[in-house]
Amino acid sequence: MTIAKIFLLATCIAVASDPIYHIITTLFSKWRRNYKPRSLIDVLCQRYNIPPSSKNVHKVIFFPDTGLPCRRFLSGHACKDPRCYGVHHETSLTVLLSVINSCLHSLDVCVYMITCSSLGNALIECHERGVPVRVITDERNSGEEGEMTGCQIGKLRAAGINVRCHSSSFWMHHKFLVADIEVLVNGSFNWTNQAVMGNFENLMITSDKDLVHPYVEEFQRLWEKFEPKEVVVD
Ligand SMILES: *[C@@H]1O[C@H](CO)[C@@H](O)[C@H](O)[C@H]1NC(C)=O
Numbered sequence: 328m329t330i331a332k333i334f335l336l337a338t339c340i341a342v343a344s345d346p347i348y349h350i351i352t353t354l355f356s357k358w359r360r361n362y363k364p365r366s367l368i369d370v371l372c373q374r375y376n377i378p379p380s381s382k383n384v385h386k387v388i389f390f391p392d393t394g395l396p397c398r399r400f401l402s403g404h405a406c407k408d409p410r411c412y413g414v415h416h417e418t419s420l421t422v423l424l425s426v427i428n429s430c431l432h433s434l435d436v437c438v439y440m441i442t443c444s445s446l447g448n449a450l451i452e453c454h455e456r457g458v459p460v461r462v463i464t465d466e467r468n469s470g471e472e473g474e475m476t477g478c479q480i481g482k483l484r485a486a487g488i489n490v491r492c493h494s495s496s497f498w499m500h501h502k503f504l505v506a507d508i509e510v511l512v513n514g515s516f517n518w519t520n521q522a523v524m525g526n527f528e529n530l531m532i533t534s535d536k537d538l539v540h541p542y543v544e545e546f547q548r549l550w551e552k553f554e555p556k557e558v559v560v561d
């Protein structure tokens with residue numbers, strides 16, 4: 328009798344498991360389709376206690392920072408290493424990184440120099456998330472004219488990021504980025520450890536369309552202008 332019951336139960340489970348599996352996977356894929364990552368502005372508003380009703384981000388940060396952020400802290404984990412000399416609170420650099428790390432659709436960076444590896448790594452992570460990243464920099468700082476300590480450009484290119492260089496006797500002196508065509512970061516800050524830790528620098532973060540839009544257009548204009556020329560070999 329008990330064997331018959333066990334057999335009946337096993338049959339019921341075997342018969343029911345298929346539709347149950349089907350229902351669960353349908354619900355899950357429906358939830359996945361409805362799941363939308365929050366926009367960059369939403370993320371920044373929440374992180375910096377900007378009322379969501381304003382739907383506009385304005386934030387100004389100043390350098391130097393007192394130290395470089397701890398890697399574990401940056402990735403959102405608790406750091407229990409008593410010998411860790413990284414900084415475990417928000418700094419100006421972590422604010423800048425939060426813009427790069429939260430962007431979803433596109434990232435256009437136009438900076439004089441990139442030697443800060445935290446920023447270089449953030450660009451690569453962004454690219455690896457599937458966000459198209461474009462970088463414009465000055466030829467003299469691209470690492471092509473000899474070794475430059477900490478130059479990130481070779482690393483960015485090796486990771487598959489599109490980099491274009493300006494080369495003339497004039498400087499590509501811009502220091503701005505546009506994330507998701509909706510947030511502009513601009514200021515004196517060049518992307519070096521010396522600027523993070525030593526220099527007095529400013530950065531302004533804004534989603535004001537009247538400011539963002541001209542930078543979007545200027546980036547596109549420069550991007551096309553610095554398209555590498557076809558080398559004709561005959
Ligand atoms: C961008 O930053 C530079 C350098 O600080 C500054 O001269 C320029 O006025 C800024 N542009 C805007 C729109 O704030």
Ligand SMILES: *[C@@H]1O[C@H](CO)[C@@H](O)[C@H](O)[C@H]1NC(C)=O
Pocket residue numbers: 439440500517519521522
């Ligand atoms: C930062 O940028 C300026 C140009 O604005 C450049 O002259 C200087 O060498 C850079 N500083 C560092 C530490 O790379």
Ligand SMILES: [Zn+2]
Pocket residue numbers: 397398399400406407408411412413415
């Ligand atoms: Zn730490």
